[in-house]
Amino acid sequence: MSTPVIADKNVSTPAAQTPSSPVRPVKTTSKTMLAGFDLGTNKSCILAGPAGSNDLALSKVLPTVVGYVKEGIVDGIIAGNATILFGEEALNNMLHVDLIAPIAEGVIAHPAATRDFFQRIRSLIDPTGLAEIRIVVGIPANTSDKAREDIRQCSLGIFDRILLVPEPFLSALGFRDDTRIGQNGYVDPVTNSLFIDIGGGTSDLCRVQGCFPSREDQICIPFAGDAIDEILHNELNRLYPNNGLSRHKVREIKEAHAYVGPVRKPIDVRVIMGGKAHMLELGEALGRAANTLIEKIYPALTTLIARASSDSVTTLLQNIIVTGGGSQIKGIDAVLQKRLTDDGFESPKVKLAGLDYKRYVAIGALKAARAARENQWQYLLT
Amino acid sequence: MTPATAEEEFLQALTSVRATYGITSIDEDALKEIVATEGNRVADAFVIAELIASRLAAQQPATISISATPKTSISKPPPSAPTTFPTGNSSSPLSIADFIDGMLSQEKRDVHQPAHP
Numbered sequence: 318m319s320t321p322v323i324a325d326k327n328v329s330t331p332a333a334q335t336p337s338s339p340v341r342p343v344k345t346t347s348k349t350m351l352a353g354f355d356l357g358t359n360k361s362c363i364l365a366g367p368a369g370s371n372d373l374a375l376s377k378v379l380p381t382v383v384g385y386v387k388e389g390i391v392d393g394i395i396a397g398n399a400t401i402l403f404g405e406e407a408l409n410n411m412l413h414v415d416l417i418a419p420i421a422e423g424v425i426a427h428p429a430a431t432r433d434f435f436q437r438i439r440s441l442i443d444p445t446g447l448a449e450i451r452i453v454v455g456i457p458a459n460t461s462d463k464a465r466e467d468i469r470q471c472s473l474g475i476f477d478r479i480l481l482v483p484e485p486f487l488s489a490l491g492f493r494d495d496t497r498i499g500q501n502g503y504v505d506p507v508t509n510s511l512f513i514d515i516g517g518g519t520s521d522l523c524r525v526q527g528c529f530p531s532r533e534d535q536i537c538i539p540f541a542g543d544a545i546d547e548i549l550h551n552e553l554n555r556l557y558p559n560n561g562l563s564r565h566k567v568r569e570i571k572e573a574h575a576y577v578g579p580v581r582k583p584i585d586v587r588v589i590m591g592g593k594a595h596m597l598e599l600g601e602a603l604g605r606a607a608n609t610l611i612e613k614i615y616p617a618l619t620t621l622i623a624r625a626s627s628d629s630v631t632t633l634l635q636n637i638i639v640t641g642g643g644s645q646i647k648g649i650d651a652v653l654q655k656r657l658t659d660d661g662f663e664s665p666k667v668k669l670a671g672l673d674y675k676r677y678v679a680i681g682a683l684k685a686a687r688a689a690r691e692n693q694w695q696y697l698l699t
Numbered sequence: 700m701t702p703a704t705a706e707e708e709f710l711q712a713l714t715s716v717r718a719t720y721g722i723t724s725i726d727e728d729a730l731k732e733i734v735a736t737e738g739n740r741v742a743d744a745f746v747i748a749e750l751i752a753s754r755l756a757a758q759q760p761a762t763i764s765i766s767a768t769p770k771t772s773i774s775k776p777p778p779s780a781p782t783t784f785p786t787g788n789s790s791s792p793l794s795i796a797d798f799i800d801g802m803l804s805q806e807k808r809d810v811h812q813p814a815h816p
Contacts, residue, residue: 364746373746376743480799482799490795490798507798529799532805672741673745680749684795685795688796693803
């Protein structure tokens, strides 16, 4: 059986951008693995387990990044002398690799790197390489046909069967408490709720009301965590020229301190610049950057609310849930709720998905994988 | 203990340690690593609980009311009036496979419509 591409010294380099060869070992077992895959712009989450079982063989969150080891790196610097690194390992060795982000704004930007990333995912799901892999992949709301086809093309020879499902709907499935369905007082989120999934590349809003959401029930905004990073980076460069802070460091600052609403000062952040520690006051910059997200999301939110029927809208307003990395922005629930109240909407309630937001899409995807009928799985045709 | 209270207590504890032993007494990177590791452990436990909950629910008789595992990390919706919004089906729980059927039907209908890139 061929080993995955990561151990192959003759793998393509980012400059060449040649597609990596699919590794298709001969399957000698009838084992099937089901997987739920949240393919995020910045972070991905994969959950997997054997078909016909509730066992969980894999639960992993990893940065969506591929690192191709640079030419001339001395043997032993990279563990196992690997030529491709993934996720945290790639980031930890960023000085020695060319980092590639396969996904941009929720869609595939680098097909070769995406295939390598998918190979890695496959090897995590099934280290033997012998199992049939059926995978449900989360995609942004209203993804184009071309973007969907790009995912299928990158999956050829790697996964065996596939289903592409919008992420906010999977969030609703993942957030759903199966033990409480039918209980008094419990509102099933797939019955009547509005999910706001704020990721790295896109912010996806989706109304789920008892049936699979149509295009009109979903809005995808190509403005999310990465866009906030860029605004914050520009603000930092304006306030503190020559600060030398990387985009990665700026993202760390954002994840630790971002907030929305009225300006909060002072917010002092300790950074190392030129080898020396400095305290930067970033209250206004952080608020200005994150508040732009509210200005993008709020119109889409009110648009979806306006499309709801009068019978359903009151309950819908009570079940607005913010998930994804953006749900960690301090005050985002309160600010959205206040804006809705101030605009006259009836008793809105905006809630946060909680600290487990990273896994809801993948949980929903795995639930979908376990529930899918045989004839619903799509083949990947060469 | 609510998540907000837990976070406040954590921050107060950090402030107290720094005030007592100095601002450099806690290594930021080590702290971040610990928080991330523990966060992952809690999240993994939550995922496992979520996935076996349905199995446990299926094993219980229908008349027994199953108290949900408390999810202290999630702000659950407050009890609200039962929705009168018609689901179009019986009162039985919505089937995920039916949702998938709906999605696949939509894909066939939308194949010629312009989509958001």
